[in-house]
Amino acid sequence: MALPKAKQDATDARLADLEIPVSGGWSLAARQDAAERLVQMGLPQPRDEYWRFTRPKDLIAPEPPAAAPMDESDESPVFSDKGACTLVFRDGVFDADASDSDLPAGVSITRLAVSQDNDIDWASGLYGKLELEGQTPVQRPLAALNTAFATDGLIIDVTDKVETPILIRYLHERDDSDPVLHHLVRLHADTELTLLEVGAPGARCNTVMEVDVAEDATLHHVRDQGRNHDRRTNTHAFARLGARSTYKSFTLSLNGALSRNEQIVSFTGDDAVAHVAGAAIGDGKTDPVHHDDTVFVTHDALRCESRQVFKKVLKNGAVGVFQGKILVKKDAQKTDGYQISQSLLLDDDSQFLAKPELEIYADDVACSHGSTTGAIDEDALFYLRSRGVPKPRAEDLLVLSFLAEALQEIEDETLADELNERLAAWLGRHAV
Amino acid sequence: MTMLEIKNLHVELEEENKKILKGVDLTVETGKVHAIMGPNGSGKSTLSYVLSGRDGYEVTDGSATLEGEDILDMDPEERAAAGMFLAFQYPVEIPGVGNMTFLRTALNAQRKARGEPEVSSADFLKMVRAKAKDLQIDADMLKRPVNVGFSGGEKKRNEILQMAMLEPKMCILDETDSGLDVDAMKLVAQGVNALRDEGRAFLVITHYQRLLDHIQPDVVHIMSDGRIVKTGGPELALEVEKNGYGDLLAEGA
Numbered sequence: 164m165a166l167p168k169a170k171q172d173a174t175d176a177r178l179a180d181l182e183i184p185v186s187g188g189w190s191l192a193a194r195q196d197a198a199e200r201l202v203q204m205g206l207p208q209p210r211d212e213y214w215r216f217t218r219p220k221d222l223i224a225p226e227p228p229a230a231a232p233m234d235e236s237d238e239s240p241v242f243s244d245k246g247a248c249t250l251v252f253r254d255g256v257f258d259a260d261a262s263d264s265d266l267p268a269g270v271s272i273t274r275l276a277v278s279q280d281n282d283i284d285w286a287s288g289l290y291g292k293l294e295l296e297g298q299t300p301v302q303r304p305l306a307a308l309n310t311a312f313a314t315d316g317l318i319i320d321v322t323d324k325v326e327t328p329i330l331i332r333y334l335h336e337r338d339d340s341d342p343v344l345h346h347l348v349r350l351h352a353d354t355e356l357t358l359l360e361v362g363a364p365g366a367r368c369n370t371v372m373e374v375d376v377a378e379d380a381t382l383h384h385v386r387d388q389g390r391n392h393d394r395r396t397n398t399h400a401f402a403r404l405g406a407r408s409t410y411k412s413f414t415l416s417l418n419g420a421l422s423r424n425e426q427i428v429s430f431t432g433d434d435a436v437a438h439v440a441g442a443a444i445g446d447g448k449t450d451p452v453h454h455d456d457t458v459f460v461t462h463d464a465l466r467c468e469s470r471q472v473f474k475k476v477l478k479n480g481a482v483g484v485f486q487g488k489i490l491v492k493k494d495a496q497k498t499d500g501y502q503i504s505q506s507l508l509l510d511d512d513s514q515f516l517a518k519p520e521l522e523i524y525a526d527d528v529a530c531s532h533g534s535t536t537g538a539i540d541e542d543a544l545f546y547l548r549s550r551g552v553p554k555p556r557a558e559d560l561l562v563l564s565f566l567a568e569a570l571q572e573i574e575d576e577t578l579a580d581e582l583n584e585r586l587a588a589w590l591g592r593h594a595v
Numbered sequence: 596m597t598m599l600e601i602k603n604l605h606v607e608l609e610e611e612n613k614k615i616l617k618g619v620d621l622t623v624e625t626g627k628v629h630a631i632m633g634p635n636g637s638g639k640s641t642l643s644y645v646l647s648g649r650d651g652y653e654v655t656d657g658s659a660t661l662e663g664e665d666i667l668d669m670d671p672e673e674r675a676a677a678g679m680f681l682a683f684q685y686p687v688e689i690p691g692v693g694n695m696t697f698l699r700t701a702l703n704a705q706r707k708a709r710g711e712p713e714v715s716s717a718d719f720l721k722m723v724r725a726k727a728k729d730l731q732i733d734a735d736m737l738k739r740p741v742n743v744g745f746s747g748g749e750k751k752r753n754e755i756l757q758m759a760m761l762e763p764k765m766c767i768l769d770e771t772d773s774g775l776d777v778d779a780m781k782l783v784a785q786g787v788n789a790l791r792d793e794g795r796a797f798l799v800i801t802h803y804q805r806l807l808d809h810i811q812p813d814v815v816h817i818m819s820d821g822r823i824v825k826t827g828g829p830e831l832a833l834e835v836e837k838n839g840y841g842d843l844l845a846e847g848a
């Protein structure tokens with residue numbers, strides 16, 4: 164079927180300068196397939212239902228809109244004191260000198276860009292695989308684009324319980340950088356890893372992470388997407404969960420011209436647990452802010468538990484979007500699905516657009532969802548002020564209080580505390 | 596010296612143009628404990644909110660001063676720093692804000708506003724533990740978010756803990772006794788009595804004589820329909836307890 168003209172034109176324009184970066188090796192076939200499905204799907208357009216609340220223009224344009232890097236030197240990098248094994252990408256280019264070379268026991272890491280001639284069987288079986296499965300029932304053309312054209316990424320294989328976190332640090336230094344990164348993460352049965360991601364990968368970025376969690380394994384994923392104002396961020400995380408496995412993902416975002424974070428989770432084994440959560444603060448005072456969390460959880464196994472907890476604080480015209488779906492297939496009995504999305508609007512100019520969805524075909528499940536939009540609680544504000552807390556500080560406390568439920572989804576309290584402190588400091592500087 | 600002086604205070608609700616306080620006159624001398632009693636809906640809580648600076652009220656006439664300074668144009672936090680404190684009739688729950696963080700933020704903000712040095716966290720901890728112990732508030736409650744999951748009585752004791760920590764000059768207690776069991780009432784009264792001194796004054800709003808058995812007031816006022824209609828000594832509270840407001844109000848009218 165022919166694509167609508169606008170979609171066709173946009174897709175042609177974007178693809179004109181893109182080239183599959185490898186000419187052979189294990190990822191080539193998957194990349195060619197992805198390029199083909201991308202051509203068939205076409206890139207997102209404003210009329211697409213899935214893009215109703217978020218304009219895809221800046222994400223699909225052939226050139227990224229310029230984005231000035233931010234001087235973040237007023238703070239030490241997030242999680243820098245956690246003893247993590249750190250791997251650095253500078254505008255999407257791996258920086259070996261800035262990265263740790265010793266890996267903790269129980270994990271091996273290679274890079275997409277240099278591993279093409281090695282025969283990494285599992286990687287070729289995973290690369291583009293979860294992305295492909297995630298294309299139904301909803302198309303995610305930008306993820307296919309990533310699979311086809313990703314220039315680099317980490318291939319992380321976890322064979323034991325690893326205590327040292329792996330930290331991917333992104334540095335954004337050029338105002339026109341446009342990295343396309345694709346990470347693969349595999350956890351063998353009964354293993355565990357904490358994976359941290361910090362910073363904006365570039366002026367514009369398209370990142371995909373495919374995560375395969377085997378039986379009884381646990382992945383903790385915590386990211387801080389930086390605080391650069393102009394950045395355009397498009398991320399997809401595809402997770403496939405085996406029996407009794409656990410996947411916990413948390414994302415913190417401060418400002419950003421455009422962020423679209425898609426998380427696609429599917430349960431393939433029984434008794435697994437997935438929590439995806441996020442906290443975002445957008446203040447559109449100096450630059451526009453648009454933040455979109457789009458989540459799709461598919462239950463296709465028995466007794467699995469999924470939780471989605473997303474909170475957004477919006478001010479000065481900032482726009483927040485949440486699209487979240489829980490799909491429970493016919494045989495996924497005893498599913499426990501929960502979803503909450505909430506926004507705190509600090510003025511009348513800001514808006515929150517939410518589309519919470521449940522689609523359930525099994526008869527013995529407990530699923531609930533809710534979405535709320537509210538303002539600062541005046542009674543609480545007065546209570547704090549009556550004790551001598553100045554109004555801006557009192558508002559900050561209430562903002563943190565609002566976000567607390569999402570931060571609590573981070574299991575490691577030292578990580579949660581650090582993010583909370585960062586937030587408090589950021590709020591203190593910004594008087595949100 | 597005069598701590599609090601309210602003259603001819605008229606207050607309306609901003610939204611409804613409803614008159615609630617219709618000329619309140621009340622003077623509390625430093626070092627004294629005053630009690631206000633009065634039927635439901637007579638305006639007692641409204642008076643306490645207006646004095647502490649809550650939004651939603653319009654002062655259409657009259658004045659209120661704290662140690663001679665006009666407070667009605669001050670923000671609530673400025674009033675707090677100047678020494679005003681209200682123990683709420685309904686303390687507010689604030690999920691996600693730890694009790695300790697809240698107390699320390701409040702204490703240091705007040706001190707900063709007054710140009711005093713902040714209290715170190717070690718000193719703060721020592722102070723809060725000692726005072727919590729006096730009020731039989733356990734460590735676990737201190738760690739929890741402000742008032743979340745506290746029983747009615749625990750909330751009231753938490754108000755007194757805040758008062759003890761902040762050491763305000765003018766303490767207004769709005770029905771702090773309601774919802775308290777006998778033992779908790781004694782603890783609260785002890786907390787208040789421990790703070791009683793020459794430099795401080797109290798305005799205790801209550802419906803019952805019971806609290807006043809423990810906190811001996813110097814002066815008792817009866818409020819009705821937005822005015823102080825009668826003022827007397829402690830015997831006035833006993834009279835209310837015995838006969839209700841009927842006779843007193845008929846007399847005042």
Ligand SMILES: Nc1ncnc2c1ncn2[C@@H]1O[C@H](COP(=O)(O)OP(=O)(O)OP(=O)(O)O)[C@@H](O)[C@H]1O
Nearest residue numbers: 608615633634635636637638639640641642651684
């Ligand atoms: N925000 C409001 N909206 C509408 N009416 C109000 C509001 N606040 C107070 N009132 C009214 O003002 C009057 C005085 O209320 P207030 O709470 O001050 O009384 P009170 O003396 O404290 O009563 P109680 O003994 O029951 O605590 C009541 O009639 C009450 O309904």
Ligand SMILES: [Mg+2]
Nearest residue numbers: 639640641684
């Ligand atoms: Mg009242």
